[in-house]
Amino acid sequence: MPSHHPVAGPRPSAGRRSPLRPASLSGANCTTEAGYSPRLPPYRIIEATCRGGRGREPMSVSREIVLTPEGKERLSAELAYLKNVALAEALERLRRAREQSPGDVGPGSESAAVLEAQTEVERLEARIAELESTLARAKVVAAPSTGTIGIGSRVTVRDEEGEQTFTLVTAAEANVLAGRISVDSPVGRAVLGRRSGETVEVKTPAGVRRLTIVRVE
CATH class of the missing domain: 1.10.287 (Helix Hairpins)
Known part of the structure; x- marks a missing residue:
C-alpha cells in the first residue's frame, strides 16, 4: 500500500503549543533512511534531519532493513x-x-x-x-520482552494534551495515519531504549515537548 504523507498544518503562534498530532510524532517533512542502525545512541534526544539540513546519507544497496x-x-x-x-x-x-x-x-x-x-x-x-x-x-525482529522500548514496541505516551499510542518501526514500515512511527523520527529517537514511567524531551518545530511514557507493550 502506498505510503501516506501527512500534510503539515499552519505553524503555531509564538508561545502556544500545538496538540500532540501524528505529524509531530513522526517528524513530518523530515527525511529518514529505510534501514535501522543499532549503533544509534538510544538515550540521546536527536532532532531529525529535515528539509534544508544535511539531507539523506547514501545507503548501500545491500544494507539490512529491520522489519517487524x-x-x-x-x-x-x-x-x-x-x-x-x-x-x-x-x-x-x-x-x-x-x-x-x-x-x-x-x-x-x-x-x-x-x-x-x-x-x-x-x-x-x-x-x-x-x-x-x-x-x-x-x-525480522520481535519486540523486546524486557520492557525496554525497541522496534515493534507498542508505546503509549502522554503530554499536556492527552495520550497517544503508536508502534515503533523502521522507516520501511512507517505510516503515521496507521499509528506506525519511525524510529528515525524525533519521537522515535527519544523513546528508543526507554521504559514506562520515564519522561523524554522531543524537539519539534513548535519547541521542546515533554512526553511521559505511560505504557510499553
Whole structure:
C-alpha cells in the first residue's frame, strides 16, 4: 500500500503549543533512511534531519532493513497484490488506451489516456521494485520482552494534551495515519531504549515537548 504523507498544518503562534498530532510524532517533512542502525545512541534526544539540513546519507544497496513480523507480512501482501492484480489491470488499461489512440504513434503523439496509463504502470513497477528490494534485505525482529522500548514496541505516551499510542518501526514500515512511527523520527529517537514511567524531551518545530511514557507493550 502506498505510503501516506501527512500534510503539515499552519505553524503555531509564538508561545502556544500545538496538540500532540501524528505529524509531530513522526517528524513530518523530515527525511529518514529505510534501514535501522543499532549503533544509534538510544538515550540521546536527536532532532531529525529535515528539509534544508544535511539531507539523506547514501545507503548501500545491500544494507539490512529491520522489519517487524507484522511489517514483513504486510509488505509481502502488498507486493503480491501489486504484481498479481494491480499491475495486470494497469497493463490492460494501457493496452486499451493504445488501441483507442489515433493512428499516429510517433514520439510526442501519445494521447492523454495513454500517457496516464503509462505513468501508472511505471509507478507500480517502481513500487514493486522497492518492495522486492526491501524484502530481500529484511531482517525480522520481535519486540523486546524486557520492557525496554525497541522496534515493534507498542508505546503509549502522554503530554499536556492527552495520550497517544503508536508502534515503533523502521522507516520501511512507517505510516503515521496507521499509528506506525519511525524510529528515525524525533519521537522515535527519544523513546528508543526507554521504559514506562520515564519522561523524554522531543524537539519539534513548535519547541521542546515533554512526553511521559505511560505504557510499553
